[in-house]
């Protein structure tokens with residue numbers, strides 16, 4: 001893993017040093033071709049105009065000119081391709097790294113983050129780095145290579161022109177930096193507005209039902225429109241600065257070229273200079289400023305990337321709270337028979353534990369119901385079991401049939417949250433999220449186990465019925481049973497369900513409870529619930545009170 005210290009623009013750039021180095025070498029070769037091309041052109045024109053050559057004498061020179069032109073185009077194309085390839089590989093790697101980090105931060109660590117902002121950073125933010133790596137960095141290097149090459153050539157041809165170009169050239173970056181200093185502040189503001197706009201838009205869409213219920217939908221739309229307008233105004237300010245930068249550049253470039261032309265022209269008229277050198281210097285002078293123009297055009301890429309980097313670094317700096325079932329955590333071995341919490345203290349802030357010195361065991365085929373008043377820590381306990389929260393003290397371990405203790409076993413869990421999420425797709429696609437290779441018979445078996453088969457087959461298009469993200473077209477109980485079927489398709493050794501019957505009518509509740517009781521056989525099954533119908537099925541009831549765990553005596557007896 002790359003250390004956090006390397007997650008800066010410079011650190012990221014170093015990772016594709018070879019790609020960028022190759023791009024600069026190829027670009028440098030293209031610059032040499034350009035200088036040679038101009039020298040050949042000056043020679044041809046001088047010979048034709050002043051040395052009595054006819055066009056037939058220039059064929060060899062013209063052929064060389066064409067060859068240099070083609071070679072230069074090829075080298076420049078290769079340089080651009082190499083820089084783009086390196087940049088795309090790097091942005092994909094950063095996106096993957098950030099996603100993996102966010103998974104390790106987990107839902108607990110991300111609870112305070114706005115989803116819209118995270119989506120903008122992962123999408124637009126990382127995309128904003130691509131032009132920086134692909135254009136800005138190679139152009140910054142070329143800004144040194146080509147002007148030095150041109151200066152060397154001009155020094156060889158004419159001392160005065162060398163002095164003019166050498167004095168005016170450095171003024172351009174100095175003035176651009178002055179203008180750019182102000183631009184960075186505007187770019188930062190623009191990026192912040194884009195983040196806020198993304199978050200506000202997503203919040204408005206997600207909360208549309210609530211907003212409409214309270215008659216506030218129009219206000220929310222007006223607020224988003226206002227933010228979009230502010231973003232537009234800032235974007236226009238950015239454009240103004242960009243035009244100003246280019247005007248500064250053009251002014252100094254034109255002034256310098258004009259000076260070279262005037263000084264050389266006067267000496268040419270006096271017969272103190274030869275035409276070929278004067279013509280070549282005039283051809284070279286605009287090329288001296290060309291890399292500065294290209295650099296200036298991509299300068300906003302650097303400012304954009306710097307602004308985007310702030311959001312990326314902020315996400316990278318979030319502490320990791322979850323245990324990921326990563327490669328090293330992927331466990332093999334005999335099926336689990338129990339999970340134990342031993343002297344576990346857990347919470348969200350140091351010194352304010354939600355659970356204190358908790359001890360309890362969940363065993364296979366003994367359905368456990370976790371219950372307790374709101375806010376007592378049921379979800380916290382489930383997060384501990386899921387590996388989304390690390391204990392402050394104590395251990396959560398699992399034991400398999402051979403008596404082997406496991407520290408990492410989260411990949412064996414099937415979890416159904418209180419409000420299961422479906423994806424926009426068919427019922428089959430939703431089920432196959434748990435097992436992409438599952439055939440129709442497996443889907444039917446899992447659906448039957450979860451008591452979902454009858455309602456699925458009663459739908460006109462059966463398993464091919466489209467459902468929305470929130471289960472549009474299905475009842476709450478049907479969504480719960482579908483979510484249970486999905487999780488059973490993975491045949492998990494541990495099944496954890498969070499309030500699966502909370503919002504169901506008695507009939508729906510009965511069906512879900514019966515399906516869970518069936519699914520609990522041969523598994524460690526833990527259900528957070530309050531309702532008597534679910535508690536009645538329990539072999540063990542774990543009751544939370546004041547951060548402590550109490551096992552209900554009569555159910556414990558029944559379990560025995």
Ligand SMILES: Nc1ncnc2c1ncn2[C@@H]1O[C@H](COP(=O)(O)OP(=O)(O)OP(=O)(O)O)[C@@H](O)[C@H]1O
Nearest residue numbers: 108111348354372373374375376377378379380381
């Ligand atoms: N991400 C979090 N950051 C800080 N505190 C939290 C976080 N999640 C929960 N808490 C706090 O931890 C305590 C226990 O919350 P928890 O969600 O575990 O309770 P619960 O028993 O599941 O409640 P409910 O039945 O209402 O879902 C509460 O005081 C809550 O405010």
